[in-house]
Amino acid sequence: MKVISFMRDGFELVPIEVELSLSPGLPQITFLGLPDAVIRESVGRIKSALRHQGFELPGARQVLVQLRPMHLRKSSRGLDLAVASALLWEMGQLPKPVGETPPRVYGELTLKGEILRPDDLEDLPTEFGSAGVLTGPGGPLGFPVLAVQQLRDLQSPIWVEPRGDEDSLVRPSLPDLRLNAASAEAAAVIAAGEHSALLAGPPGTGKSTVADLIHGLLPPPAAGAFALAKRIHRARGEPLRWRPLVKPHHSVTSLAMTGGSVPPQPGEITRAHSGLMILDEFLEFDPAVQESLREPLETGGIRLARAGQVRQYPARFLLVATTNLCPCGRYLPGRDELCRCTRARKANYLARLRGPFVDRFHALLFTPRWGDSFDVDVSEIRQRVDAAVEYRVRTRGQLHPNTTLGEDEVRKGLTAFQQKHLLPMGGLSRRRSLALLRVARTFADLDASDEIRNEHLEKATEITFRSFRELERVDA
Numbered sequence: 001m002k003v004i005s006f007m008r009d010g011f012e013l014v015p016i017e018v019e020l021s022l023s024p025g026l027p028q029i030t031f032l033g034l035p036d037a038v039i040r041e042s043v044g045r046i047k048s049a050l051r052h053q054g055f056e057l058p059g060a061r062q063v064l065v066q067l068r069p070m071h072l073r074k075s076s077r078g079l080d081l082a083v084a085s086a087l088l089w090e091m092g093q094l095p096k097p098v099g100e101t102p103p104r105v106y107g108e109l110t111l112k113g114e115i116l117r118p119d120d121l122e123d124l125p126t127e128f129g130s131a132g133v134l135t136g137p138g139g140p141l142g143f144p145v146l147a148v149q150q151l152r153d154l155q156s157p158i159w160v161e162p163r164g165d166e167d168s169l170v171r172p173s174l175p176d177l178r179l180n181a182a183s184a185e186a187a188a189v190i191a192a193g194e195h196s197a198l199l200a201g202p203p204g205t206g207k208s209t210v211a212d213l214i215h216g217l218l219p220p221p222a223a224g225a226f227a228l229a230k231r232i233h234r235a236r237g238e239p240l241r242w243r244p245l246v247k248p249h250h251s252v253t254s255l256a257m258t259g260g261s262v263p264p265q266p267g268e269i270t271r272a273h274s275g276l277m278i279l280d281e282f283l284e285f286d287p288a289v290q291e292s293l294r295e296p297l298e299t300g301g302i303r304l305a306r307a308g309q310v311r312q313y314p315a316r317f318l319l320v321a322t323t324n325l326c327p328c329g330r331y332l333p334g335r336d337e338l339c340r341c342t343r344a345r346k347a348n349y350l351a352r353l354r355g356p357f358v359d360r361f362h363a364l365l366f367t368p369r370w371g372d373s374f375d376v377d378v379s380e381i382r383q384r385v386d387a388a389v390e391y392r393v394r395t396r397g398q399l400h401p402n403t404t405l406g407e408d409e410v411r412k413g414l415t416a417f418q419q420k421h422l423l424p425m426g427g428l429s430r431r432r433s434l435a436l437l438r439v440a441r442t443f444a445d446l447d448a449s450d451e452i453r454n455e456h457l458e459k460a461t462e463i464t465f466r467s468f469r470e471l472e473r474v475d476a
């Protein structure tokens with residue numbers, strides 16, 4: 001007799017096959033296939049539950065329970081019910097369920113044979129539960145549930161319809177705010193392409209305002225990534241209705257940032273999966289914390305190894321950081337008149353912004369260049385972002401944001417002339433040139449333009465190349 005049950009793998013439950021057979025031998029239940037202690041302890045509960053519910057134990061027969069896939073170490077809170085019901089069906093104490101696919105069964109048993117629904121059943125991806133899961137009573141889930149109070153009622157479960165649109169996204173409402181044209185354009189390009197950005201400039205120039213605004217400007221997330229984000233947040237008791245916003249304080253440790261400990265726990269970067277991370281006053285963060293962001297920014301995940309345990313956690317997020325350019329905060333490239341810092345202090349400060357880490361940002365924007373004519377309503381920016389994303393999906397069938405475009409994909413949009421004459425020459429690393437091309441693609445999408453025009457390249461060059469260059473010139 002085969003049934004499908006589930007076991008935990010990171011943030012979700014995945015199906016395992018439970019095959020039960022009876023053979024002559026000692027009357028005992030034996031698990032094959034790397035069961036953990038929780039599973040081995042379930043034997044006592046299963047026997048007690050069967051007895052209390054008036055069922056017979058298998059007598060002088062050995063019960064073998066094979067768990068597949070074999071290579072994974074099994075831990076499952078819902079295996080009690082899977083084994084008990086497979087045993088009742090196999091022994092003929094209850095009629096076997098009809099149907100081509102093995103039944104899906106997941107529940108805990110009390111010693112008296114009542115069935116409890118483990119709360120981690122909530123984490124089962126909807127597709128695995130689409131045929132209905134036999135479990136204990138409780139409210140509706142994202143898939144149909146066959147609810148049973150106790151073992152005796154196994155043949156007459158109550159069908160619970162999956163819940164409806166509670167899962168729908170709720171985009172944050174935007175503040176009643178107007179921006180100047182340059183900052184509106186910066187916000188639009190960052191949000192539409194999901195390009196990581198460092199906003200630099202004196203206090204009061206609106207850099208934090210724009211960073212915060214991005215959250216409500218972001219387009220809806222990819223369905224799969226968001227379902228995973230919801231499970232990550234549910235594990236922490238935080239329901240999620242929109243892409244997460246994570247704003248760690250600059251005192252955060254690298255352990256809290258990336259996760260770790262024993263067993264490895266997820267950190268802030270995993271909480272930010274599928275959403276936005278804002279680091280206010282980027283240079284105040286410990287260099288070790290800045291450094292720890294390199295792996296997730298490159299790979300979209302983090303591999304944590306502690307005390308022989310290895311976990312891979314997802315961590316693909318948009319990073320937006322803000323910073324001053326000197327200790328007093330008033331310095332800007334080409335405008336030192338307001339800054340009171342000595343040349344040495346300033347150079348020292350800026351040196352920290354020129355490390356390999358800063359090169360990971362797609363764009364660097366100096367906020368005071370944003371002018372003081374506040375005539376763009378934030379709702380207009382959102383419309384531009386939505387239109388650009390809609391354009392991208394409709395014309396190229398591209399579901400992923402431009403920030404993950406490959407070099408070949410994005411070079412396709414350029415003419416030979418542009419490639420030869422309009423890309424900045426010299427000192428352009430592969431990473432910078434790829435950032436430039438991706439951001440140029442987003443400027444083109446914002447203009448609903450199939451081709452990347454010269455003006456798109458020009459705007460992208462300004463924030464992905466020239467601004468980084470200006471930082472380098474400061475102490476020359």
Ligand SMILES: [Zn+2]
Nearest residue numbers: 326328339341
């Ligand atoms: Zn200064």
